[in-house]
Amino acid sequence: MNPLFPSSLHTILDRHPADLSMMTERMIRFRGDFLREVDDAWADVVKGEALQEEKAKRVGKAAKEATQEMRRMVQEIFPKLGMSILREKNPLNRIYRDLETACHHVSIQAE
Secondary structure (H helix, E strand, C coil): CCCCCCHHHHHHHCCCHHHHHHHHHHHHHHHHHHHHHHHHHHHHHHCCCCCCHHHHHHHHHHHHHHHHHHHHHHHHHHHHHCHHHHCCCCHHHHHHHHHHHHHHHHHHCCC
16 A cells, blocks of 8 residues: 555556556656755754845745646546545545645745
């Protein structure tokens, strides 16, 4: 079982192992890029230095890229989940809507 995906997705994604493998690799790569930028910026803050504008921009850019990639992956998965995903009480529907909202917030932030 892949810890990066909710367990309720595994039944469906197990039918699409190539998709799952590709998405996992993409998710790990973008997540790693984002965390490296955060760690780099945070190291300066821990030393008592002010956050440099360039580092703040790199964190923002990495966050935006990771968010956009996660959104693309979810949009690839969504049609494979079947009609039950459309039910408002389906937890994956709620996760999808929350993700869309978060992506919009990240997308509209100033560069």
